[in-house]
Amino acid sequence: MSDPTTVFVATCDLSGQVRGRAVPHSDEEDVLRSGTGWVPANLGITSFGTIASGAAFGSTGDLRLLPAESTRTDIPADPDVGKPGLRLYLADQTQLDGEPWACCPRTFLRTALDELRETTGLSVTASFEHEFTLEGLPATRPFSLQRLRAAEPFGSDLLALLDGAGLQPENWLPEYGEDQFEITLRPADALTAADRAVLLRELVRDLATRRGLRAGFAPLPDPDGSGNGVHIHLSLQDADGRPVLHDPTQPGGLSEPGVRFAAGILRHARALTAWTAPSPTSYLRLTPHRWSAGGVYLAERDREALLRICPTSRLGGGDLARQFNLEYRAADATANPWLALGVLVRAGLEGLNGDPADYPRPKVWPENAAESDLTAVPALPRTLPEALQALEADKVACSWFDPDLLTTHLAVRHGELAHLDGLDGDAARARETARVH
Ligand SMILES: NC(=O)CC[C@H](N)C(=O)O
Numbered sequence: 269m270s271d272p273t274t275v276f277v278a279t280c281d282l283s284g285q286v287r288g289r290a291v292p293h294s295d296e297e298d299v300l301r302s303g304t305g306w307v308p309a310n311l312g313i314t315s316f317g318t319i320a321s322g323a324a325f326g327s328t329g330d331l332r333l334l335p336a337e338s339t340r341t342d343i344p345a346d347p348d349v350g351k352p353g354l355r356l357y358l359a360d361q362t363q364l365d366g367e368p369w370a371c372c373p374r375t376f377l378r379t380a381l382d383e384l385r386e387t388t389g390l391s392v393t394a395s396f397e398h399e400f401t402l403e404g405l406p407a408t409r410p411f412s413l414q415r416l417r418a419a420e421p422f423g424s425d426l427l428a429l430l431d432g433a434g435l436q437p438e439n440w441l442p443e444y445g446e447d448q449f450e451i452t453l454r455p456a457d458a459l460t461a462a463d464r465a466v467l468l469r470e471l472v473r474d475l476a477t478r479r480g481l482r483a484g485f486a487p488l489p490d491p492d493g494s495g496n497g498v499h500i501h502l503s504l505q506d507a508d509g510r511p512v513l514h515d516p517t518q519p520g521g522l523s524e525p526g527v528r529f530a531a532g533i534l535r536h537a538r539a540l541t542a543w544t545a546p547s548p549t550s551y552l553r554l555t556p557h558r559w560s561a562g563g564v565y566l567a568e569r570d571r572e573a574l575l576r577i578c579p580t581s582r583l584g585g586g587d588l589a590r591q592f593n594l595e596y597r598a599a600d601a602t603a604n605p606w607l608a609l610g611v612l613v614r615a616g617l618e619g620l621n622g623d624p625a626d627y628p629r630p631k632v633w634p635e636n637a638a639e640s641d642l643t644a645v646p647a648l649p650r651t652l653p654e655a656l657q658a659l660e661a662d663k664v665a666c667s668w669f670d671p672d673l674l675t676t677h678l679a680v681r682h683g684e685l686a687h688l689d690g691l692d693g694d695a696a697r698a699r700e701t702a703r704v705h
Contacts, residue, residue, distance in 0.1 A: 279374070282677050284604050288333060308331055308369075311323070314683040323680065324371075341357075341435075341471070343433075351478060356470070358466055376673070377606040389506055394501060395452065395454065398468060401489050402419055403484060405419060413442075438454050462609045495560050499597050500595070500608060510589075512525050530566050530616075534564055542656050545655070548685060552697070554648050570637070580592055
């Protein structure tokens with residue numbers, strides 16, 4: 269394929285929106301070396317396009333968008349619909365001299381991973397599973413071949429696009445909800461996995477538009493239907509790349525470091541949701557019996573648990589320790605993937621390094637736990653304002669962020685709430701659903 273003439277250099281904001289600017293292909297080498305201009309105030313834009321009052325950034329200040337070469341993604345030309353090809357890079361937002369900018373979400377994740385490695389010797393492998401709704405198809409049944417075929421050639425084109433872009437697609441499936449599909453990618457090192465999550469959503473939306481469809485990632489498009497979740501799978505490896513989460517002698521097969529990492533996530537769970545589920549409608553999805561996350565607990569193979577110990581299989585000579593992973597289920601596509609994974613790493617790190625008195629061993633609920641046994645597990649926040657209050661009340665969680673990043677995040681969240689203020693439930697949901705397409 270010939271090189272696309274346009275190169276788009278992008279970051280992902282506090283609402284998961286990808287924003288950036290294009291440069292001509294002839295400038296690509298220069299831009300890879302020295303970046304292109306950017307403005308801190310971009311971080312204070314809500315997903316409704318307004319600048320949040322109270323954001324830390326105003327009319328002054330300048331940054332560079334410095335592309336990460338590893339994220340280079342080519343969208344091939346689609347002459348049938350008159351779209352030229354595009355080269356896309358994800359970028360770090362840096363100071364003008366190239367020094368890290370502490371409010372850059374990608375830098376936040378990288379710094380958390382560095383600190384995990386420096387203080388524990390551990391690294392993270394991760395994968396993001398995305399559900400979304402494909403509007404414009406005939407009605408079909410959940411999980412059916414009919415639904416898979418109804419989405420053709422979108423499905424096959426998507427697998428080819430992701431494969432060609434090096435995103436390593438794993439599963440493409442017709443899901444349970446009306447018009448719902450799921451795409452999973454192979455596990456990768458944590459930064460790559462989060463980069464791929466940012467790219468995946470854009471590639472899905474772009475391809476859907478080119479095929480005359482509309483891909484929606486709203487957390488709950490229909491109040492009576494299924495939610496669109498983003499499930500974040502993660503595992504830990506030691507400095508030699510050996511998996512450390514699995515210990516068959518322990519409850520649920522979860523090793524001591526695994527339990528401690530999980531303890532950190534469970535302890536800070538209510539604050540974490542302010543980052544992983546940052547929209548008002550996120551909380552309509554996070555209710556019991558939706559198989560999203562019905563409470564703050566750790567369980568073997570239970571799709572209602574906030575943290576799920578995923579199944580492993582010996583089939584075909586499978587390596588159980590390598591397959592063993594934890595799945596965080598309270599995220600959705602209104603979250604920034606770098607921040608969502610970054611806060612999980614930060615919380616896990618607190619569990620690993622913190623005083624065990626502050627991070628008591630969580631119970632590992634067995635797969636066959638009855639719902640009546642689980643009535644005492646802590647609840648997730650019921651609304652976004654509750655999650656924001658939980659974040660502000662959690663001084664440990666607040667300490668993970670540059671004060672300007674925290675202030676701006678809170679301002680954006682409150683700005684979005686204000687945008688929906690006074691609308692009734694249906695109107696608010698409709699406005700929300702429209703913005704995350
Ligand atoms: N199969 C599943 O795990 C369903 C997930 C569910 N749709 C969610 O909102 O997270």
